[in-house]
Amino acid sequence: MSPAVLTGRCLCGAITLTITPPTDFVSHCHCASCRVAHAAPFVTWTSVPEQRFTMTGEPHLFESSAGVHRGFCGRCGTQVLYRADATPGRVYVPVGILDGIDRAADSHVSYEERAGWIEGLERLPCFAGKSQRTLAW
Numbered sequence: 276m277s278p279a280v281l282t283g284r285c286l287c288g289a290i291t292l293t294i295t296p297p298t299d300f301v302s303h304c305h306c307a308s309c310r311v312a313h314a315a316p317f318v319t320w321t322s323v324p325e326q327r328f329t330m331t332g333e334p335h336l337f338e339s340s341a342g343v344h345r346g347f348c349g350r351c352g353t354q355v356l357y358r359a360d361a362t363p364g365r366v367y368v369p370v371g372i373l374d375g376i377d378r379a380a381d382s383h384v385s386y387e388e389r390a391g392w393i394e395g396l397e398r399l400p401c402f403a404g405k406s407q408r409t410l411a412w
């Protein structure tokens with residue numbers, strides 16, 4: 276069952292937002308712009324119509340490519356959304372800033388731009404916390 280409302284926030288809490296489900300999709304974006312803007316191997320996105328989105332706080336905006344406006348917190352730097360001129364009336368939100376989501380991821384996009392250094396993630400050993408290894412240097 277879908278939650279009544281999804282909530283999200285930036286790291287410092289200056290920006291908070293709500294989304295009323297259902298979301299449109301959940302997709303992992305591997306494009307270079309997302310990778311650099313978020314300093315992460317890929318970014319998982321969802322979207323909703325603006326009418327089912329609320330936000331407190333005012334993100335700074337950066338046009339990362341023609342017609343794509345990324346919003347981030349001016350205090351802590353968290354990326355909180357993007358809007359695209361090509362899809363008016365729709366807001367895109369990174370799932371990582373939400374407390375939950377109403378669906379499983381359904382796709383990878385811009386997969387041809389993926390970072391080669393994430394290959395084999397599922398084969399790496401996993402540790403609780405940062406690491407249980409003795410530092411070697």
Ligand SMILES: [Zn+2]
Nearest residue numbers: 285287348351
């Ligand atoms: Zn913040």
Ligand SMILES: [Zn+2]
Nearest residue numbers: 304305306309
């Ligand atoms: Zn992207």
